[in-house]
Amino acid sequence: MILGVDIGGTNIDVVLYDGKFVHIATYPTQSTITRLNDILKELVDKYKVDAVGIGFAGWIRGNKILKAPNVNFKPSFSLDVPCKLDNDANCFALYSSHHFKLSNVLGITIGTGIGSGIVVEGKIYRGMGLAGEIGHWTVGGDETCTCGGKGHLECYFGGWSFERRGLNAVELIESGKIYELEGFEKMCICVANAVTLLDPEAVVFGGRIGGSLDEKILRERIYDYLMPEFRPKIKTLNDPLAVAKGACLMVMK
Numbered sequence: 001m002i003l004g005v006d007i008g009g010t011n012i013d014v015v016l017y018d019g020k021f022v023h024i025a026t027y028p029t030q031s032t033i034t035r036l037n038d039i040l041k042e043l044v045d046k047y048k049v050d051a052v053g054i055g056f057a058g059w060i061r062g063n064k065i066l067k068a069p070n071v072n073f074k075p076s077f078s079l080d081v082p083c084k085l086d087n088d089a090n091c092f093a094l095y096s097s098h099h100f101k102l103s104n105v106l107g108i109t110i111g112t113g114i115g116s117g118i119v120v121e122g123k124i125y126r127g128m129g130l131a132g133e134i135g136h137w138t139v140g141g142d143e144t145c146t147c148g149g150k151g152h153l154e155c156y157f158g159g160w161s162f163e164r165r166g167l168n169a170v171e172l173i174e175s176g177k178i179y180e181l182e183g184f185e186k187m188c189i190c191v192a193n194a195v196t197l198l199d200p201e202a203v204v205f206g207g208r209i210g211g212s213l214d215e216k217i218l219r220e221r222i223y224d225y226l227m228p229e230f231r232p233k234i235k236t237l238n239d240p241l242a243v244a245k246g247a248c249l250m251v252m253k
């Protein structure tokens, strides 16, 4: 029995896995984060859990959070069963690979920021731990990023950058205006460049914003920047539990 946890900026989602996924709880992050370790301990006892996987929006190397540019806390865990912590976009990419039954996947999560996870031959590719930080690719300009850098992709596309410019993500998506933004163009260029580096079978978009984008428009715009020999499937996966589910799978890999 595996427990999968997704710690987001707004909510913490928890699922159980024993051959199939069951959603067991969602907690508001702000009021829960400081006592999350105790809550997880109780869940581990209650459901006789063997291991816990946790997806977190931060830069993680060797089970340790180095930096979390888009959330203002760094949780730590001490449980009585094995507990693995991983970047939330890595968990998303792993679940995408499982869901679409594809071994080589580039997962892109667009919510507050932009994350990406790389699955190669069914396994997460981490490099030294931080691989896949496409949101912090330099695309030019002087806008400051939440990580302390400047001119990063996240400064132009995604939740916090929309908020900074007084834009509402839901309205942008509903009106279709999101596809006219300079930031959308920059994001498509970055994804196309990543495709030439990795040649994945599919690029899967998820997260509050990414999972709501139009597959057809994404495909056309990304293909615009790719040589015709590169034609990965372009998909969206609009499942708010995808990271928690991927965190379960991550523990088993």
Ligand SMILES: [Zn+2]
Binding pocket: 135, 136, 145, 146, 147, 148, 149, 150, 152, 154
């Ligand atoms: Zn940055």
